[in-house]
Amino acid sequence: MAGTTQKRWTSGQTKSRRGTEDPWYIRWTLVAIAALFAGVFLVLPLANVFGQALAKGWQAAFGSLTDPDTIAATKLTALATLISVPLNTFFGVAAAWLIAKFEFRGKAILTTLIDLPFSVSPVVTGLVYVLLFGLRGYFGPWLDRHDIQIIFAVPGIVLATIFVTFPFVARELIPLMQAQGSDQEQAALTLGATGWQTFWHVTLPSIKWGLLYGVILCTARAVGEFGAVSVVSGHITGITDTLPLRIEKLDKEYNSVAAFSIAGLLAVLALLTLGLKTWLEHRQQRELDLAQTSSDSPDEH
Numbered sequence: 001m002a003g004t005t006q007k008r009w010t011s012g013q014t015k016s017r018r019g020t021e022d023p024w025y026i027r028w029t030l031v032a033i034a035a036l037f038a039g040v041f042l043v044l045p046l047a048n049v050f051g052q053a054l055a056k057g058w059q060a061a062f063g064s065l066t067d068p069d070t071i072a073a074t075k076l077t078a079l080a081t082l083i084s085v086p087l088n089t090f091f092g093v094a095a096a097w098l099i100a101k102f103e104f105r106g107k108a109i110l111t112t113l114i115d116l117p118f119s120v121s122p123v124v125t126g127l128v129y130v131l132l133f134g135l136r137g138y139f140g141p142w143l144d145r146h147d148i149q150i151i152f153a154v155p156g157i158v159l160a161t162i163f164v165t166f167p168f169v170a171r172e173l174i175p176l177m178q179a180q181g182s183d184q185e186q187a188a189l190t191l192g193a194t195g196w197q198t199f200w201h202v203t204l205p206s207i208k209w210g211l212l213y214g215v216i217l218c219t220a221r222a223v224g225e226f227g228a229v230s231v232v233s234g235h236i237t238g239i240t241d242t243l244p245l246r247i248e249k250l251d252k253e254y255n256s257v258a259a260f261s262i263a264g265l266l267a268v269l270a271l272l273t274l275g276l277k278t279w280l281e282h283r284q285q286r287e288l289d290l291a292q293t294s295s296d297s298p299d300e301h
Contacts, residue, residue, distance in 0.1 A: 049267055052260035064258035065265060072238045073246040073262075076154065080161040080229075080242065081222040087162060088218055092169025093211065097203065100177030101185065111174075117166045125163050126231025129156060152234030157242065160228035165218045172214030176207055209284040213277065220273045224266060 053061045064070060098104075099111060117125070131137050133150040143150060150156045184206070188198040204211075226244040233240040241249065243262055250259035 046267055049260055049263050052256055053264040055260075056257050060257050061261040061264070064255075064261040067258070069238045069241065070243075070246060070258070070262060073241045073243050076157065076240070077223055077242045079154070080158050081219060083158050084162040084165050084222050085215060085218050088165050089169050089211070089215055091166075092171075092173055092214060092218075093207075095170045096173035096177050096207075097199070099174055100180075101182045114167050114170050114174075117164055122160075122164055122225065122227030123231055126160055126228040129159060129163075129228075129232050151232050152236065152240060154240065156232035157229050157240060160232050161222050161225055164225050164228050165221045168218040168221060169211065169214035172210045172217070173207055176210040177203075180206055209280055209287075212280055216273055216277055216280070220270065223269060 053064075095110065095114060099107060130151055132139055133143060133156065134140050135144060135151070137151075150159065184202050185198050188202045189195075193201070224244060225242075226248075229242055230245060230248075233242070233245060235241060235245060235249065237249065243266060247259050247262050247266075250256075250262070
């Protein structure tokens with residue numbers, strides 16, 4: 001009986017493999033189409049960016065990157081990123097834990113609010129901040145009386161960056177925590193662990209790859225954000241220009257070498273982000289494979 005079952009299973013597996021095998025010309029056609037699209041829409045633009053940046057040599061490109069206004073834009077971009085990413089990481093972990101582990105009124109509303117930045121245009125986001133904190137906005141007169149400037153200043157840029165990067169960490173962790181359930185946390189609490197000990201020793205190790213992935217996506221979006229920041233910045237050279245805004249300004253001034261040099265810097269950062277993301281996915285899959293192998297019993301082999 002066991003032999004018959006094994007034969008049926010083997011036969012089914014063979015038919016399944018044959019059913020998913022396509023003729024060679026279909027496979028190579030799909031590969032050619034994918035390679036063509038990747039070459040036209042990814043490789044060629046990147047090659048053009050670096051080619052334009054080095055059109056006048058390495059010294060010209062390096063000089064563009066070390067320009068005082070470019071350095072100021074780099075510092076402002078780093079500042080907005082260093083503020084927004086930790087805040088959104090803290091919120092993302094807390095919101096994901098709350099949504100995945102507990103039932104409460106307003107849960108659907110909270111989930112919808114987390115997704116709001118995905119559906120709202122960044123330009124609209126910037127306009128909303130102007131209407132709230134601008135000189136003629138809702139809080140504008142009060143802010144002006146207390147000599148507090150948000151719009152056309154660094155605080156407005158930070159607020160806009162926080163908003164557009166708001167969902168990334170939470171959206172990576174919510175489905176992961178929901179799939180894992182709360183059995184391990186309940187067991188730890190039953191054994192006498194505190195809430196913090198449970199999170200640090202049980203929850204965090206199980207979500208670490210998803211958390212890192214969310215942080216990487218959040219960082220990439222913060223560095224490259226243009227729309228919302230453009231509206232609230234005022235484009236003040238050396239003060240409220242971020243790297244994407246600096247590229248736009250240099251391009252309008254027909255300084256293509258400097259514009260493409262900064263674009264090349266952002267492209268390098270994007271490639272490093274992609275490489276780190278790929279490495280994290282590989283590590284995560286490797287740990288899953290090892291866990292699956294260790295959980296298999298010798299009888300199944």
